[in-house]
Amino acid sequence: MTADIIDGKAFAATVREKVAAHVARLKDAGVTPGLAVILVGEDPASEVYVRNKGKQTLEVGMNSFEHKLPVDTPEAEVLALIDKLNNDPAVHGILCQLPVPDHINDDKVINAISPEKDVDGFHISNVGLLATGQKSMVPCTPLGCLMMLRERHGSLSGMNAVVVGRSNIVGKPMAALLLKDSCTVTIAHSRTKDIEALCRGADILVAAVGRPQMITGDWVKPGATVIDVGINRIAAPERGEGKMRLVGDVEFASAAEVAGAITPVPGGVGPMTIACLLANTVTACCRANGLEEPEGLTA
Numbered sequence: 001m002t003a004d005i006i007d008g009k010a011f012a013a014t015v016r017e018k019v020a021a022h023v024a025r026l027k028d029a030g031v032t033p034g035l036a037v038i039l040v041g042e043d044p045a046s047e048v049y050v051r052n053k054g055k056q057t058l059e060v061g062m063n064s065f066e067h068k069l070p071v072d073t074p075e076a077e078v079l080a081l082i083d084k085l086n087n088d089p090a091v092h093g094i095l096c097q098l099p100v101p102d103h104i105n106d107d108k109v110i111n112a113i114s115p116e117k118d119v120d121g122f123h124i125s126n127v128g129l130l131a132t133g134q135k136s137m138v139p140c141t142p143l144g145c146l147m148m149l150r151e152r153h154g155s156l157s158g159m160n161a162v163v164v165g166r167s168n169i170v171g172k173p174m175a176a177l178l179l180k181d182s183c184t185v186t187i188a189h190s191r192t193k194d195i196e197a198l199c200r201g202a203d204i205l206v207a208a209v210g211r212p213q214m215i216t217g218d219w220v221k222p223g224a225t226v227i228d229v230g231i232n233r234i235a236a237p238e239r240g241e242g243k244m245r246l247v248g249d250v251e252f253a254s255a256a257e258v259a260g261a262i263t264p265v266p267g268g269v270g271p272m273t274i275a276c277l278l279a280n281t282v283t284a285c286c287r288a289n290g291l292e293e294p295e296g297l298t299a
């Protein structure tokens with residue numbers, strides 16, 4: 001193996017330390033950042049995410065407000081709760097854990113959150129601000145990827161970046177962030193022709209596809225930086241009957257032979273996502289109070 005491993009777990013810890021230091025300064029100034037998380041229903045994966053978010057929010061010294069609602073909560077009730085949180089000065093960040101049950105329109109919920117408190121960065125106003133290169137709340141997973149890339153390269157200016165995947169939560173905002181940092185950006189998706197050759201031209205290759213180990217070493221340009229966003233659960237019979245393991249969208253072993261640097265799964269992008277949620281909450285709190293924003297915690 002030749003590639004350097006980008007340790008997202010360690011990097012996320014440094015982001016959390018920076019957040020905690022800034023929270024302490026804010027508390028000295030009489031403000032405690034607060035994050036409100038809404039969970040509708042009892043999806044086990046969502047419950048784990050929400051628990052982790054709440055735990056890490058408290059660990060960095062912020063207030064955590066959890067709102068767990070029954071699966072059959074009417075949409076109007078969720079919207080009313082968001083309205084209340086929008087008007088609560090103790091709450092600086094609001095997120096509604098997705099997916100929501102089918103009877104609730106996720107776009108309606110996302111766009112009901114005040115853009116200034118939209119720490120997931122999914123509100124249409126924030127999407128537009130990011131697309132036009134303006135200051136916005138930035139989606140957490142792409143923000144985490146950007147931080148790791150900046151840490152590795154310093155300036156990204158002039159680099160060829162290929163983002164595989166065009167979802168609203170990862171692919172598109174990732175591409176917008178890379179463009180803002182002056183990369184030459186190509187977005188690939190399921191209809192892209194000769195995707196391997198396209199990827200082989202990338203100095204920065206971001207995989208956000210949701211297909212286990214789709215991108216192999218022969219798709220990677222020698223020396224490229226590979227960011228693997230994918231989280232896929234596959235059978236792991238070598239660990240025993242019925243056992244599973246996590247893999248990314250990149251076949252780690254073959255890609256690591258060619259890449260200059262690569263994020264592992266698990267332990268790469270994953271831990272950065274919650275760290276960036278905390279960073280966004282501090283940023284939102286500073287903006288709400290007209291206070292100086294922490295450096296290096298946003299795009």
Ligand code: NDP
Nearest residue numbers: 141165166167170189190208209210229230231269270273
């Ligand atoms: P989506 O399913 O919303 O989007 C997947 C994208 O991949 C689509 O744009 C799709 O193209 C494209 N795609 C699918 N198959 C192919 C193919 N064969 N070749 C090229 N492109 C293809 O997924 P998300 O963006 O939400 O998530 C992507 C991955 O990232 C998942 O594994 C998810 O679990 C993970 N993830 C990880 C996070 C983290 O914290 N680390 C956070 C969020 C997601 P098309 O549009 O044409 O259908």
